[in-house]
Amino acid sequence: MGRHDGTGRVNCGRCEKCLRTAGGLLLAGIDPTVVGLPIQPDA
Numbered sequence: 001m002g003r004h005d006g007t008g009r010v011n012c013g014r015c016e017k018c019l020r021t022a023g024g025l026l027l028a029g030i031d032p033t034v035v036g037l038p039i040q041p042d043a
């Protein structure tokens, strides 16, 4: 399960929500890691 606080400021980088957000950032030309969204896909 994802790990998020009440404000959504904490991103686990693993759940569908985070991955979808990261995908949107990548499409916008933004590296998710630089905006506090580290991607940690399951190996």
Ligand SMILES: [Zn+2]
Residues within 6 Å of the ligand: 002, 003, 004, 011, 012, 013, 014, 015, 016, 017, 018, 019
């Ligand atoms: Zn998450």
